Amino acid sequence: MTAKTTASGAAYDVQGDRADTERRDAAMQAFVRDFARTAAIHMESCLRCGMCANACHFYVTTGDPKYTPINKLRPFEQAYHRHIGPFAPIYRLFGLKSNVSIEMLQEWESLIYDGCTLCGRCTLACPMGIDISELIKEARHGMYKAGLVPDRLELMDRTAKAWGSPASPSEDFADIIRDAGEEHGVPMNIDLPKADYVVTVAPAELTEHTKALSDVAKILNKIGASWTYSTEGFEASNIGYINGDLPLQEKMTRKIIDNAIRIGAHTLILPECGHAYGAARWEAARWYGKKLPLRIIHMTEFLAELVTSGRIKLKKMGETTCFHDPCQLVRRGGVTEAPRAVLKGLGLDLTEFEDHGELAWCCGGGGGVVSNVRADPLRFKAFSIKRKQVEDAKTQHFVTACGQCRITLTLGAKHDKWDQKVESLLELVADHLED
């Protein structure tokens, strides 16, 4: 792994020691392979109107046009027209679209990984409805194959391959669960051979947010559910999905799904993690080529079902709150009402941000950006939008439903020396269960 800088000053990391042309060709092959109809329609449709620029937190907070979402796809736009589009033979015959150079890919590495959180706000701004963030995800497949990924993300990739999780080795998982249970006085179920619910976790819960592990258990115990954590399939965050490493995405998906099926679970509960929802709820079935025999549900949806059905009763807090909508859960996942139903169940009076729900601003750390230390200065700039929204709301609480958002927002507040606590919806529910 080597950190380098392009002629224009853009930072990039390189993995492996392959020749440049080999990298470029690998990127193009990965990008071209599996190119589906919707992606092609979207690559064909840009009007170059620039409406996507002001939807992007990185453009808005830096004013740098290079962060215009559609610009982040430039090398892959060139590759699409040269290799895939309906007029590709004409473009090649007359040399109208040159082959993408390795220098171009190096230049774009930071735009594709540091300068995009895959939040998809640009998709809502585009008058043609181009799903730009999905195309960036496609572009990451090519970048990963080229060995042009930020080192920190590549490190998480390798760790996940070796440990089954980017946060903790599988063999430590049971101990972490037991420790969390003992610390908070909650009986834990681990590695039961059969259960109705299998609970999965996100890296933050194995390190900073371990209380969440016992909070889930507390709620499941309360409703008398048959449930378990499982060493064989616990990690729901999918670093392969984020990095563009498709084989790893498949491996991590199959690990949790196959395990849940083996245990006989009817429901796989995903943790408070946005990208876990994207990878499992909407993309897991692609690896099986058929509908899966179990339900995949985000923690927030699960909580909302329990609250609205009356299966759990909550002590009313009688206070005010604002809520950060996690992009993958709300804008790209459609889970907009569930967190609001839970907040209502908690007796919290919600003050909505001016842009909320599907129009919410990203925390600035999604898509691996919070883990990519190289992007810290950019991420801290983007944080200013959320800080202003929270300050304007003037509420007693600030809640979200994604651990990565929570870490991003907490780090942003710490960097700004701003005394603002970011709370978890799950933890609030667990702390306010009626006896």
Added chain:
Amino acid sequence: MELLAFARGPALTFSLAIFVLGVVWRLVGVLALPPWHDYSPPREGAPPNWLAAIRAVFRKMIPHKTFLKDGMFTTINGYVFHFGLAIVVFLFVPHIVLIQSLFGVSWPGLPNGVITGVGGLTAASLLGALAYRLTSPVLKLISRPNDYISWLLTFLPVATGLAATAHVGLRYETMLALHILSVCAFLIWFPFGKLMHAFLFVLSRGATGIRFGHRGAQL
């Protein structure tokens, strides 16, 4: 052969043929790619795909208020020249006569004075769009030759049409011939550049509408 006869005859026929073949080629080239099968269960209450697609086509006609703050000019100006073009192309009586001779259908037109006014407004709107593209740092960065060619080949028919009806510049027959030839250039370029969005917008919005509708997400 006179220039006007050439423009009305072989040039128009050739350019219409390129237009039709090119549009079909580009649409088939994209639609022939394999679809991405989504085996995930839809959100409860999700609309059927066709309805989600249609809703997206209409939903995307008006931007969210929050995006209008910085996109007001692009949106309003875009509507002005699109409506302007539609009015002068389809409601100018000589155009209707031409369409009737080609396809056998006709409808009432607008008075020439109104068409001239709308044409002038359309030309001004197009010039405004170009000025914005040339001065906005974002648009300067993301623009391609395609954008400028498409702009020019849209502007020329409007400009030559206005000149011909106002009897400005060259002899009327020559201006009319140039106007028709500029339309031919427009038709030939149409399938290859971004003018194709006149067809693609349905597919592009519809595809995202299906993806978002399946998830119960809002566009």
